[in-house]
Amino acid sequence: MAPGWGALALLALAAGAAGGPRYSADWASLDARPLPAWFDEAKVGVFVHWGVFAVPAWGSEWFWWNWRGEHRAAYERFVAQRYPPGTTYADFAPLFTARDFQPRDWARLFQSAGARYVVLTTKHHEGFTNWGSPVSWNWNSVDTGPHRDLVEELGEALRERNIYYGLYHSLLEWFHPLYLDDKKNGFKTQNFVFQKTMPELYDLVLRYKPDLIWSDGEWEAPDTYWNSTSFLAWLYNDSPVKDTVVVNDRWGQNCSCHHGGFYNCADKYKPGTLPDHKWEMCSSVDRSSWGYRSNMQLAELMDASSIIRELVQTVSFGGNYLLNVGPTKEGVIVPIFQERLLSLGEWLGINGEAIYASKPWRVQVENSTNNVWYTSKGPAVYAIFLNWPRDDMLKLSSPIPSSDTEVTLLGFSGTLKWKKSPDKGLLISLPYIAPSVLPMQLGWTLRLEGVK
Numbered sequence: 001m002a003p004g005w006g007a008l009a010l011l012a013l014a015a016g017a018a019g020g021p022r023y024s025a026d027w028a029s030l031d032a033r034p035l036p037a038w039f040d041e042a043k044v045g046v047f048v049h050w051g052v053f054a055v056p057a058w059g060s061e062w063f064w065w066n067w068r069g070e071h072r073a074a075y076e077r078f079v080a081q082r083y084p085p086g087t088t089y090a091d092f093a094p095l096f097t098a099r100d101f102q103p104r105d106w107a108r109l110f111q112s113a114g115a116r117y118v119v120l121t122t123k124h125h126e127g128f129t130n131w132g133s134p135v136s137w138n139w140n141s142v143d144t145g146p147h148r149d150l151v152e153e154l155g156e157a158l159r160e161r162n163i164y165y166g167l168y169h170s171l172l173e174w175f176h177p178l179y180l181d182d183k184k185n186g187f188k189t190q191n192f193v194f195q196k197t198m199p200e201l202y203d204l205v206l207r208y209k210p211d212l213i214w215s216d217g218e219w220e221a222p223d224t225y226w227n228s229t230s231f232l233a234w235l236y237n238d239s240p241v242k243d244t245v246v247v248n249d250r251w252g253q254n255c256s257c258h259h260g261g262f263y264n265c266a267d268k269y270k271p272g273t274l275p276d277h278k279w280e281m282c283s284s285v286d287r288s289s290w291g292y293r294s295n296m297q298l299a300e301l302m303d304a305s306s307i308i309r310e311l312v313q314t315v316s317f318g319g320n321y322l323l324n325v326g327p328t329k330e331g332v333i334v335p336i337f338q339e340r341l342l343s344l345g346e347w348l349g350i351n352g353e354a355i356y357a358s359k360p361w362r363v364q365v366e367n368s369t370n371n372v373w374y375t376s377k378g379p380a381v382y383a384i385f386l387n388w389p390r391d392d393m394l395k396l397s398s399p400i401p402s403s404d405t406e407v408t409l410l411g412f413s414g415t416l417k418w419k420k421s422p423d424k425g426l427l428i429s430l431p432y433i434a435p436s437v438l439p440m441q442l443g444w445t446l447r448l449e450g451v452k
Helices: 007-017 037-042 063-069 073-082 089-095 103-112 148-158 177-184 191-208 229-236 304-316 337-353
Strands: 044-048 117-123 164-170 212-216 280-285 317-326 373-375 380-384 393-396 406-409 416-422 426-429 444-449
Touching: 007 229, 037 317, 037 406, 044 164, 044 280, 063 073, 063 304, 073 229, 103 337, 117 148, 117 212, 117 380, 117 444, 148 164, 148 191, 177 191, 191 212, 212 280, 212 337, 280 304, 304 317, 304 373, 317 393, 337 380, 337 444, 380 393
Parallel strands: 044 117, 044 317, 117 164, 164 212, 280 317
Antiparallel strands: 373 380, 380 444, 393 426, 406 444, 416 426
């Protein structure tokens, strides 16, 4: 066991409880672990990308890499025009103040958005940690910038509202000397992993007991370099969250869409058909960035209708939907992001029955002008349609009706009239609804009972 994290590992073992199946440090064993049920039932999460990149707030959260890694002219010009000569990326850290960060306000907003879990960046590829990492001296939110443990504060606020807490963590750091040295050695050495990555992962788990670990930054090296299977075996066997924690699939360049817990596969992944493995789509309100950009334009943002469409498609195919916002350096979630989140929550307030704890139905989508997507829960089938038919008659080809079939519209009292379609399926008479009665014009849900 490498020096620098042996003590942490011993603490970790002491924190774990005995009992239950033991997993060995290989993918065949680890991939056989059942996914804790809470994740599939949750369906909707909010992603938060927050770090020093919120200070320049320009381009994207990859600002440092684009500026110093690729020396892009636009980024060099931006810094030259706005900051003193000789400015380094480290100079941005004291300006990352989080002065207006109110974790309870965030938690209230995320709950109002309908989120059942929240994932915060504890450390992005820039290496700055949003907690007092013992192996990130002076490059963390306690030693500089906010002088606050942002990971802890948000976690406490979320747990007051019974929202599951996920921690995003980048395995790599673009410019860390130990990582660059390992890279130069063809990843045959693991000094960065054992002196930086592993101590941080153990520290995060033991300190904050996360419900989810959202790993990233894996793509340059295989899982054997990252020590991934050994860490996950400890996480599943002996950690304080061994029975409840969920992880994704970014544990090495060979893992995405193949190994881990649920699959992300790629950013903004859309499978197109029903996968045979639990998955999650991560998306961002700002289509051009995950971190906050002060120069973003309205046309570059997802509107509420696009968000609902992505959510419905994702859940119909058995996925979870993780929607990202990037706060400012002061810790403000800007009003346009709040508005998008609240629109999602308002829609879920009416239609959430068809989303939360639902399962994919035997048919996921109908090819029709009305864009109908299906989910199910027990004997009920839900048909979510994103376009209201002009003649107020909705044809559903896939459900097979019976004499016991009942059709209701979520958010509207009473049952709806229907008849068998001449070819197959149902013809449903939709009610005339004044906008004031059912204001959400972003998609509607029919509950079908007594259909096959």
